[in-house]
Amino acid sequence: MPLPLDYVGAESQLSRTPLPVPVAAFFREAECSFSVKKPGRPLSYTLPPRPRHKGTLTVSRVFTGRQLQPWSQPRPRSVSFHGSQARAPAPHSHLYDPTRREPFFSQCFELLGRLGRGSFGEVYKVRSKEDRRLYAVKRSVEPFRGASDRQRKLAEVRKHERVGRHPNCVSFVRAWEERGQLYIQTELCPASLLQHCEGRGPLPESWVRACLWDLLQALRHLHARGLLHMDVKPANVFLTEHHVCKLGDFGLVLELDRGDLSDAQEGDPRYMAPELLRGEYSQAADVFSLGMTILEIACNLELPNGGEGWQQLRQGYLPPEFTAGLSSELRALLAAMLEPDPRLRPSVETLLNSSIMRKTKKWRKLALLVQDGLLRAASLCQGVGSFVRWLWAVLCLPARWLSSWRRSVPVTPPCSPLLATLLDSSFSSDWEEEADEDRSLGEDVFEVLGVCGRHNQTCPGELISQDKPPSSPPLNLRPSVGSTSTPRHLSPPETGSRKKRSSALQGSPNLSCISPDSHPCSPGSPHTDHLCRTLAFEVEDDEEEEREESAPSCADQRCSFEPKNLLSMFEDAVTEQK
Ligand SMILES: Nc1ncnc2c1ncn2[C@@H]1O[C@H](COP(=O)(O)OP(=O)(O)OP(=O)(O)O)[C@@H](O)[C@H]1O
Ligand SMILES: [Mg+2]
Ligand SMILES: [Mg+2]
16 A cells, blocks of 8 residues: 655644544554664674574485585585586685695685674685785585585575676675585675664765665666676675775575576565565565665664564655655655565666766765775875885984994094094084083992093993993993093093093093003002092193194194193192102
């Protein structure tokens, strides 16, 4: 019975009538038969019941001596209907070793998890060990029960191969059978539309329109090849990571050109077109199922499995309390797709030419184009970023090599031209800041260094490790400070103690002069520290005088303090001796 779409107005008129009207009562009852989707419902709820186990023994179990069928042999066999099935070679993979006991699946794939379970098989998320890409592999739950059961299951491969490649259809990769089970490898999709909608409420209309446009494209592709999907529903629609809808699960596809409709199977009853009960199979059945799918996701409506609500939806009645939030255009389109008479139902082509779909097409194409552009730009940025990182690493390599070389050499060679270049580059205008930082490390550090400057002949790093345990934090810290303080011989004038610190830190020219052979300040000498220090400075001054010629800019600085220091030290020594 066709039901008026402007039912709301009719009810308000009727409510003024004192007598109850049967039609109004019917509609009120109808309202009660629809409900919103329940969030958090287990996914298995949506699956059709699995076939019951047979209690009786199969013939093969009774007559065990029978010859094994070729497909029940342990070796894997490729399944494809493109060439001759008689040859059925092993599925190709250079990783597969037939001498090993593990099945082809375990040898060639890493199992990452289970994606879902249908009435036919379990679907796993896998990574191919060959190309390291992610895929979905559907494996039939039970082994083939016989030749006809096997043929029925293998038919899904033939159908998938016939579908071919289309941006809105899940891509087939390959199939094989092993130990009586069928494996179908397809592209992996992050989620099904059903999973995506769970707990979200109704989807935004712009999203619904985009989804409808994508799925109409997929159906146009199938119908043009003489194929009917027969199982369009949210659980068989998959979303890519770029939010493109793809139609999948081609297990119930009907090949109209084969002429044999005896093995045609209806899909999920909630989405089933009414004429299928009369055995009328046509493209219009897919249009109806798609209409139901869109109604479900756009209105968050729990579709009935049977009963009154099921009948009403197949009589052209759209529950207004659910469809009220939709635009009039989309409501009219849905009403047309759910038309009870398949001959009056618009074809996929007609639907794509409707004004609402033409508008959607423009936006969809633009959105896909922008998305594609953004993705390309992102991958380009990623590529440029990794190139810059690589370039930086290559450029830093000589500097790193030099610094590690410097660390490995115990005493810095004073006249190395390579080192001189490096030191020049590290000698920056913020020398004063560095000096302040050194001071901030604390006097005790310098005291230790001062000691080693007076009594030892090797580099500061080594001295530190001799004088203090290696675990002592300030001592561990110093060598690195010393290594960066090489340009201190160009420092501004300093006090005696400061200069002592500098020479100890540098470890190169001044310390090399304080040796048992070059002056009397040896570890076992009776001279006082004071004298030792004085003599050390004398030697330093001699050297620096020599260097003045080669570094005139520093000469002025030294002239300003060296005679004064020497004089005061000499006076001190004389006073002490008196
Ligand atoms: N390519 C895929 N990418 C991601 N998930 C998938 C993929 N294929 C299947 N799945 C998941 O596995 C579930 C079952 O897959 P599929 O529908 O193909 O199996 P089936 O046994 O044919 O089920 P049905 O009962 O619908 O016939 C899907 O609902 C989905 O959650
Ligand atoms: Mg399915
Ligand atoms: Mg299926």
